Amino acid sequence: MSTPALATRALDKRFGSVVAARGIDLSLPSGARHALIGPNGAGKTTLINMITGMLAPDGGQVFLGGDEVTGLAPDQRVKRGLARTFQINTLFPRLSPLEATTLAVCERSGLAARWWKPLRACRAEVDEAHEILRSLGLASVCHRATHELPYGQQRLLEIALALATRPRVLLLDEPAAGVPRDESVALFTAIAGLSVDLTVLFIEHDMDVVFRFASRVIVMVGGQVLVEGSPSEIAGDPRVAEIYLGGARRG
Amino acid sequence: MLVPLLGVLFDGFAYGMLLFLLSIGLAVTLGMMNFVNLAHLSFAMLGGYVTITLTQKLGWPFLATLPAAFLAAAAAAVVLERLLYRRLYRASELDQCLLTIGLVFMSVATAAYVFGTSQQPFETPPYLRGAVAVLGLRLGIYRVFLIGAALGITLALILGLEYTRFGTQVRAAVDNQRMARGLGIDVERRFAITFAIGSGLAGLGGALAIEMVGLDPAFALTYLVYVLIVVAVGGLGSIGGSFIAATLLGVSDVAGKYYVPELGAFLIYLVMIGLLMWRPSGLLGRRQ
Amino acid sequence: MREAGPPEDPRRELWARQRWRGLEGAFWLATLAPFVLFPAHLQLASQVAIAGLFALSLDLLLGYSGIVSLGHAAFFGIGAYTAGLIAKGGWGEPVSGLLAAAAVAGVAGYAASFIFSRVRHLALIMVTLGLGLLVHEAANKAHWLTGGADGLQGVRMWPLAGRFKFDLYGYTAYGYSLAVLVVAFLVVRRVVNSPFGLALRGIRENAVRMPALGAPTRSHVRTVCAFSAALAGLAGALLAQTTETVSLATLEFQRSAEILVILILGGAGRLYGGLVGAVIFLVARDRFSGLNPQYWYFWMGALLILIVMAVPGGILGGLARLAGSRRRPGARGPTASRVGSS
Numbered sequence: 048m049s050t051p052a053l054a055t056r057a058l059d060k061r062f063g064s065v066v067a068a069r070g071i072d073l074s075l076p077s078g079a080r081h082a083l084i085g086p087n088g089a090g091k092t093t094l095i096n097m098i099t100g101m102l103a104p105d106g107g108q109v110f111l112g113g114d115e116v117t118g119l120a121p122d123q124r125v126k127r128g129l130a131r132t133f134q135i136n137t138l139f140p141r142l143s144p145l146e147a148t149t150l151a152v153c154e155r156s157g158l159a160a161r162w163w164k165p166l167r168a169c170r171a172e173v174d175e176a177h178e179i180l181r182s183l184g185l186a187s188v189c190h191r192a193t194h195e196l197p198y199g200q201q202r203l204l205e206i207a208l209a210l211a212t213r214p215r216v217l218l219l220d221e222p223a224a225g226v227p228r229d230e231s232v233a234l235f236t237a238i239a240g241l242s243v244d245l246t247v248l249f250i251e252h253d254m255d256v257v258f259r260f261a262s263r264v265i266v267m268v269g270g271q272v273l274v275e276g277s278p279s280e281i282a283g284d285p286r287v288a289e290i291y292l293g294g295a296r297r298g
Numbered sequence: 299m300l301v302p303l304l305g306v307l308f309d310g311f312a313y314g315m316l317l318f319l320l321s322i323g324l325a326v327t328l329g330m331m332n333f334v335n336l337a338h339l340s341f342a343m344l345g346g347y348v349t350i351t352l353t354q355k356l357g358w359p360f361l362a363t364l365p366a367a368f369l370a371a372a373a374a375a376v377v378l379e380r381l382l383y384r385r386l387y388r389a390s391e392l393d394q395c396l397l398t399i400g401l402v403f404m405s406v407a408t409a410a411y412v413f414g415t416s417q418q419p420f421e422t423p424p425y426l427r428g429a430v431a432v433l434g435l436r437l438g439i440y441r442v443f444l445i446g447a448a449l450g451i452t453l454a455l456i457l458g459l460e461y462t463r464f465g466t467q468v469r470a471a472v473d474n475q476r477m478a479r480g481l482g483i484d485v486e487r488r489f490a491i492t493f494a495i496g497s498g499l500a501g502l503g504g505a506l507a508i509e510m511v512g513l514d515p516a517f518a519l520t521y522l523v524y525v526l527i528v529v530a531v532g533g534l535g536s537i538g539g540s541f542i543a544a545t546l547l548g549v550s551d552v553a554g555k556y557y558v559p560e561l562g563a564f565l566i567y568l569v570m571i572g573l574l575m576w577r578p579s580g581l582l583g584r585r586q
Numbered sequence: 587m588r589e590a591g592p593p594e595d596p597r598r599e600l601w602a603r604q605r606w607r608g609l610e611g612a613f614w615l616a617t618l619a620p621f622v623l624f625p626a627h628l629q630l631a632s633q634v635a636i637a638g639l640f641a642l643s644l645d646l647l648l649g650y651s652g653i654v655s656l657g658h659a660a661f662f663g664i665g666a667y668t669a670g671l672i673a674k675g676g677w678g679e680p681v682s683g684l685l686a687a688a689a690v691a692g693v694a695g696y697a698a699s700f701i702f703s704r705v706r707h708l709a710l711i712m713v714t715l716g717l718g719l720l721v722h723e724a725a726n727k728a729h730w731l732t733g734g735a736d737g738l739q740g741v742r743m744w745p746l747a748g749r750f751k752f753d754l755y756g757y758t759a760y761g762y763s764l765a766v767l768v769v770a771f772l773v774v775r776r777v778v779n780s781p782f783g784l785a786l787r788g789i790r791e792n793a794v795r796m797p798a799l800g801a802p803t804r805s806h807v808r809t810v811c812a813f814s815a816a817l818a819g820l821a822g823a824l825l826a827q828t829t830e831t832v833s834l835a836t837l838e839f840q841r842s843a844e845i846l847v848i849l850i851l852g853g854a855g856r857l858y859g860g861l862v863g864a865v866i867f868l869v870a871r872d873r874f875s876g877l878n879p880q881y882w883y884f885w886m887g888a889l890l891i892l893i894v895m896a897v898p899g900g901i902l903g904g905l906a907r908l909a910g911s912r913r914r915p916g917a918r919g920p921t922a923s924r925v926g927s928s
Contacts, residue, residue: 121797122796122797122798122802125797125800137792137795137798139787139788139795140791141787142784145596146787147788149781149784150784150799151799153781154800154801155799159785159801161780161782162780162782163777164781165779166601166604166783169781170597173596173600174597176596189596190599190600209798328708334708385895391707391711392648393894395656395711396890397891397894399887399890400887400888400889400891401891403843403884403886403887404884404887406883407880407881407882407887408884519839523715523719526712530708563719563723564724564727571717571720574709574712575701575704575705575713
């Protein structure tokens with residue numbers, strides 16, 4: 048059995064009396080396209096924060112490509128190939144997409160600590176950043192300030208920044224959230240165009256995205272994994288329909 | 299050995315109560331809106347100078363000037379909030395700092411211009427002078443009065459926050475601003491009122507401070523650090539935390555000056571920095 | 587909408603923002619004017635250069651990295667006292683004393699950065715304030731070392747390069763200060779236009795996102811703090827050497843507040859903001875020096891409030907917006923920001 052690209056074992060987290068996560072076991076093989084769904088308060092964000100290192104678990108472990116990373120800081124995990132996007136755009140308002148992506152590339156290659164080297168001399172990095180933006184359709188706006196971009200393009204930039212770190216595992220936190228219908232095509236094209244070697248975990252509410260891209264769905268409720276299966280299995284599971292899709296959406 | 303220690307504790311506690319009165323307004327408004335108001339003690343200064351003017355120029359009795367100090371500071375807060383503060387609720391911390399530092403400078407300069415740069419001479423009313431002997435200790439009457447006033451106000455604050463509708467809304471806003479808004483609470487309006495009350499209390503503190511620590515134009519800056527320490531250590535938005543922090547600070551400061559005068563304020567700053575590093579959101583606070 | 591052009595295009599636009607502009611040349615040429623046009627005011631010019639350097643150091647921290655510091659005078663004072671003590675101890679050679687002072691201040695900045703990088707928002711502001719007050723208090727108490735309230739006595743500088751004496755005319759003082767400012771400016775410009783400078787701006791724009799990019803944020807903050815402190819110490823040392831005195835005033839909160847005003851006045855995050863602010867502020871103060879000092883603080887406070895409420899981005903920011911709106915008539919200017927974009 049090959050090593051999973053991302054795995055967690057028995058992750059636990061409590062906030063006072065609230066159990067945000069209990070015994071979470073995940074295993075994503077390389078190249079997987081899995082989706083994590085669950086109602087609000089199910090603990091998805093807590094789980095993501097524990098995987099990325101922004102939150103320390105009370106118990107359990109996180110593995111990246113077979114190596115344990117539970118004690119590592121977030122930036123160290125990024126260096127090991129774990130990247131994420133944020134549900135709410137967490138971008139650099141006054142930097143242009145090219146500057147922001149170049150920054151990501153420079154941080155990856157360790158150039159960002161060089162204060163004596165002019166940016167002019169970092170041709171390869173800028174070119175790489177530009178190429179990433181071009182592949183996501185952002186090349187035409189790469190010089191505008193981020194806060195001037197329409198929302199859909201900002202979501203794309205979120206992905207660009209994550210891709211610039213050359214991840215092996217990518218956590219996409221509701222990538223389509225808040226994107227108007229007419230801008231979501233570019234987004235879906237971008238997601239479809241992600242490398243097959245890349246392991247992707249979607250955190251989603253939008254069943255459209257789940258059915259379109261995910262090969263496997265994990266359902267979380269009340270801090271625990273309820274059930275895992277293919278999208279059609281999950282869609283047909285009455286328990287899931289009950290708690291997640293909710294009574295109001297019958298039929 | 300014991301007597302001076304108890305004396306130090308008593309004086310320290312009185313000083314702590316003064317610091318509490320001066321700080322509580324800032325603690326709550328910071329907790330509510332995260333607004334960095336470095337000009338908080340300018341309102342205290344205003345209250346102090348109002349008392350000076352009323353007692354010296356108009357011959358008012360000291361106790362009567364206290365409500366006046368409170369009201370003057372509260373009124374000034376209302377005006378400034380409408381004109382300036384309101385526009386910066388969502389601005390960066392830097393902007394809020396700059397605005398309020400600007401206000402401090404203006405208030406300090408105005409005070410120096412109008413009242414001169416030296417400490418104001420003040421005549422404590424005769425019934426507050428002297429000391430009373432309690433269990434072998436000599437307790438300054440003014441300090442007893444101060445402690446009593448502060449405890450009374452603390453009680454009023456706690457009751458107000460706990461049992462009035464307004465108080466509950468304030469507590470909600472401090473706890474979780476976004477949720478409070480979502481519940482339909484007009485946080486800005488609550489803040490304006492809270493800000494006025496908090497500044498009024500500072501004004502009252504300023505009036506009470508004249509006898510204990512003196513009043514000069516530099517007051518707004520000199521004690522700013524102490525107030526910030528109380529707020530930071532006690533936790534934003536926490537009355538209980540501010541009370542404990544103010545007491546601790548008051549006692550340590552007085553004890554430090556009594557037992558280790560060479561160190562001066564040095565120790566206080568070190569303690570503050572250490573505490574902030576250990577618990578950035580204060581001993582009992584929740585924010586940030 | 588521009589099409590994705592040949593590979594040179596994206597880089598070219600990025601470089602364009604970093605090239606030297608004609609206006610900059612004019613500025614530096616103008617700094618030579620005092621020698622010829624205002625020889626009676628060379629001491630003032632020297633003060634302006636020193637303040638400009640001090641403001642530049644704060645700009646690195648505040649304008650580019652977004653670290654609000656209310657205690658930056660601590661490093662200024664540390665540099666001043668170090669340089670003063672070295673000279674008082676018998677070694678009056680200016681340049682070596684200067685470098686030593688900058689190094690000491692830099693080390694202090696590096697030490698302080700361990701605290702700065704751990705806290706944010708209000709706690710950070712308070713820590714910087716506390717540190718500034720702490721250093722001031724320590725210097726006050728240690729009067730065996732610093733002379734306390736009387737200041738440091740007995741600071742005697744040797745002639746610069748063996749030839750140029752520090753005298754009342756001020757030629758040496760201004761020439762020296764200006765030269766140091768130019769060198770420091772070139773270094774800062776280089777830093778700002780490097781990948782590290784980009785990382786600093788990233789920290790300013792969104793400190794939360796940086797670790798998600800794999801950025802060692804704390805390490806970056808430590809570096810910039812050391813740098814900024816060293817530059818501030820450099821400015822302080824210049825003051826000590828050119829005036830041959832050091833007083834506690836170099837460490838006061840008023841000093842930290844003043845340099846903040848100067849930077850904001852000119853416009854933070856724009857490299858030249860501190861310099862422009864220093865010129866205007868100090869020249870204005872000199873002209874109004876006859877006034878009661880209380881008036882000065884009053885108007886400084888009013889100025890601060892005015893800038894915050896009406897002219898975000900300071901003078902340079904305002905000018906940039908004017909220039910931008912002329913180029914694109916009818917276009918909305920960038921969101922009003924305190925700090926510049928380059």
